[in-house]
Amino acid sequence: MAGDTESGGSRPAGVAGPTIVYRPMPPLAAGVALLLGITVLAGWLLGLPARARLGRGERFDVILCDLMMPVMTGMELYDELGRVAPEQRERVVFLTGGAFTPTARSFLSQVPNPRLEKPFDVDELLAVVATRLAS
Numbered sequence: 001m002a003g004d005t006e007s008g009g010s011r012p013a014g015v016a017g018p019t020i021v022y023r024p025m026p027p028l029a030a031g032v033a034l035l036l037g038i039t040v041l042a043g044w045l046l047g048l049p050a051r052a053r054l055g056r057g058e059r060f061d062v063i064l065c066d067l068m069m070p071v072m073t074g075m076e077l078y079d080e081l082g083r084v085a086p087e088q089r090e091r092v093v094f095l096t097g098g099a100f101t102p103t104a105r106s107f108l109s110q111v112p113n114p115r116l117e118k119p120f121d122v123d124e125l126l127a128v129v130a131t132r133l134a135s
Contacts, residue, residue, distance in 0.1 A: 035122065036129060054085040062132040063088065067096040067104055067115075075107045089113070090135070093128050095120070 063081075067074040074094050081089045094108070094115040108115060114128050 035126060054081070054088065059085070059088060060091060062129055063092045064129075065092055065094055067094050067108070075104065078107075078111065078113075091132060093132060 063077075065074040065077055072080075074092075074096075078089060078092060081092070090113070092113050094111075094113055095118060096104075096108075096115055097118045114131070116124060116128060
């Protein structure tokens, strides 16, 4: 059953409590869910375009997003959020193995969102997620 979030949107059907969207590494998403005791919608954004789901009012507590991905980069996702659900931008935490392109480096220098460098420490991940959930 969908429930309202503080941002005024609704949660995905069947999800209660804090939710995290993580793309695209399902094994890590499952580990995060187990560690935090929360719902993680692994690969959700790959299954249905973000614009359509956010356009229907679905909202998420934390969005863990790789900066560089083959289908849609984290930078493109962030821009898309700005168009369809600007309040969700503050929920994004970027994961990166290093910002190697000039575009990626420039992007990270301009956004206030937290980022975790891979490989990251589990305690560091938990602290960042806890901060996002508390805000």
